[in-house]
Amino acid sequence: MLEPNSLAALQDAVRGHRCVLAVGGRSKPRLSQVDDCTLLSMGGLAGITEYQPSEYTFTALAGTPLGELAQVLAGHGQAIPFDPLLVKAGSTLGGATAAGLAGPGRFRFGGIRDFILGIRYVDGAGQLIRAGSRVVKNAAGFDLPKFMVGSLGRLGVLYELTFKVFPTTAERLSLRVRCTDHRQATGRLIEAARARWELAALDYLPSERWLLLQLAGPQPAIGQIAADIGLRWPGDVEPIEPSTAAACWETIRGLGIPQPEVVPDGTGMRGTGMGGNGADEKGPFNNPPVVIQIVLTPTLLPDLQLALAPLEDVHVHYSVGGNVATVVCRQPREAAALGYCLTKLRLTGMVLAGPDAPLWLGVCNRSAIGRAIQTALDPQHRFPPFASPTPR
């Protein structure tokens, strides 16, 4: 693995090798697991290059760890609005963008594609290409910045990115809503997503049949809204103690599955999983589970649960109002069975960890035009293919 520490070195590295792929914190290791390819670590290309809080934008190099970025923004009362994943595991700005996935707080204002403004990237010929701009609104040129979101480093090496930020809200409040079954949970999930409450996050833990809601805003407003939620589902809503809530959301951001703590009154929660903070946590590379992200619409939640029920030792968490499911398979062989379930439901999953699993499970939308655009951006075929094993 090479680690260029300047733009020129990066450009040379791209030109000098047959096949290259940029990596960040490797918090989603399956994404960069490619044969016959030179990996370029972006750790040496980190740092904020422009940040004026009054502009609500920042520009930073791709290798910038999101944790560091979040700290700088917090110092000015601002935050990354798409709630990045795996920050503690070392995810970077470029890596998060290339993966295209965001955390539970994505529910309120949107994902990475909704906040990316501009990029500079190194193409297969080693040229530095600019797209988008550094200001919050720009309609000039094709929206290649959006196209790079979710492109897994297969179209170019992201060098520098500009994002929009929002003011942060200091006050947060989390609630747990007990449900009798997945159908009721789905109905409540859908209702909550349409309600006037303007939730910051809306998740579902199927193993416990709990909805997890987060409110963010000024007090006493969010307390009043929480009370209103309690009136909507009397007897089923209770607040989550703040430090437990914080740990729970952190677990979810670490792509772990929150699990209830075994305490005398059974009201606490702790996390475990890929980047979690549970007591029995193993590092991501010891006894690696297969971690998959699936996109769906909320009304499909009960069907997906039904399909997953026969699989052994499979843990599921739904986020973003039921639009994203994280599945953790402890038995790698179950990943293939999961793929079959997804295909039947016409869903797609991307494998984030699990060295023996394919990159994609379920239905794949890799069309001829997709490959043609990839060739247009990378005529030298310098970057690896998207590797979809199951043609549509």
Added chain:
Amino acid sequence: MHDPLAKLKALYPADRFLQADSQLAAYGSDALTAFQALPRAVVLPETVAEVINTVRFCHDERIAFVARGSGTSLSGGSLPVADGIVIGLNRLNRILELDPQNRLAVVEPGVINLRVSQAALPHGLHYAPDPSSQQVCTIGGNVAFNSGGAHCLKYGMTANHVLGIKAVLATGEVVTFGGRSREQLGPDTTGLFCGSEGLFGVALEITLRLLPRAESFHTVLAGYRSLEDAGDAVAQVIESGLLPGALEIMDALAIEAAEAAVACGYPAGAEAVLIVELEGPREVIECQRETLHAVLADSHAFQIRVAANAAERTTIWTGRKSAFSAVGRISPDFIVQDGVVPRCRLGEALRQIGDLAREAKIRVANVFHAGDGNLHPLILYDGREPGALARAEVLAGRILEMCVGMGGSITGEHGIGLEKRDYLETMFSAPDIATMRRVRATFDPRGIANPGKMFPGSDLTDGPQAASGLRGLHPLEQAGIVFRQ
């Protein structure tokens, strides 16, 4: 004699295949009213199959086409190509599906923007992007130009609300991008298609995300004795940590025009008005409006008016939304400009625009999305005066160069279209533009989809002509929403 359009004509009944000049005239210009061009024919498909067959015909015969919704493009994006045809999509206006549980709608490209929110209203949902022309403009056009509007500070532009697109590319291939989920896997091809200005193909079905309607609005109109004071107030609102749904400023000339057009009753004697709108749950608005009023009280507003109900809110917004077409009241002709500067340089940009305008002896009214530094200078001229349009365009160009010089953009939301194609090079280098050309060639190898737009230099020998003597009516005027007399 061989009629190159014979095969196309055979696809349509006579009343939906227009060739007489008198019929073509209605499609000859768009909201960039200074220019016009007559196409060879206009087709009015009523089905997706007709659109696909038309595009395939154009591909096979190498005939240029311009897809058109309501022709409200302010950058000339829907201006016809003289050698080509226009595909008028207004009849593909069905809302195919409204799914309130998954909060989405699937629409044909000719659906009017405002109709989507009207259809979603009974479910407590709405479609957020609200360009000023939303009573007239279509979703297909919104997708092509990634339209914005007053509420994109908080909610984003059209692309942020498009989950999936089915389209016929200029190659004739029918493709589907994205889907119905809020999240996506793989590269965001839907996002790439949005804002491609009709250069890739024609969107046939668009899946839109719907948001819950905000429960409560708090809309404030503040009058200022100077543009600078209004700009300072914006900075203070932002610094207070509020995230308003909208933050708009109009200057004296724009206010005069709006008053004449729609009698909005803005504070008399104001050199600038600021509209701030908070939206959200009622409990949050209760808290936030105290913060907002403290900020505004501290600013130098000489009048602060709060909308007491939905009707008053509408009145405040009518003035702002009529601005682009309302200037027709005070000037025979005008160019609506669209540039972006970093917000902290807004005051400086307005001063420079004033200086440039005075130097050129041209009146400029200013309307802008103050929250995101997106300026809309309205350059007023009289097309009957020899050389007036050319002078107005020179001024427009200097304003664009100023925006780029400040680190901004030549367009915040109207797109490049015809108007700004020669300025693309001020923002992007040769390799950047070469990359974009290669991407475009992938979708449109024959260069038939809306050629002559976006990229510098003309792809055709005859571009649209300046409409000397033609007083183009803005589409909102054509629709009877705004009147000059």
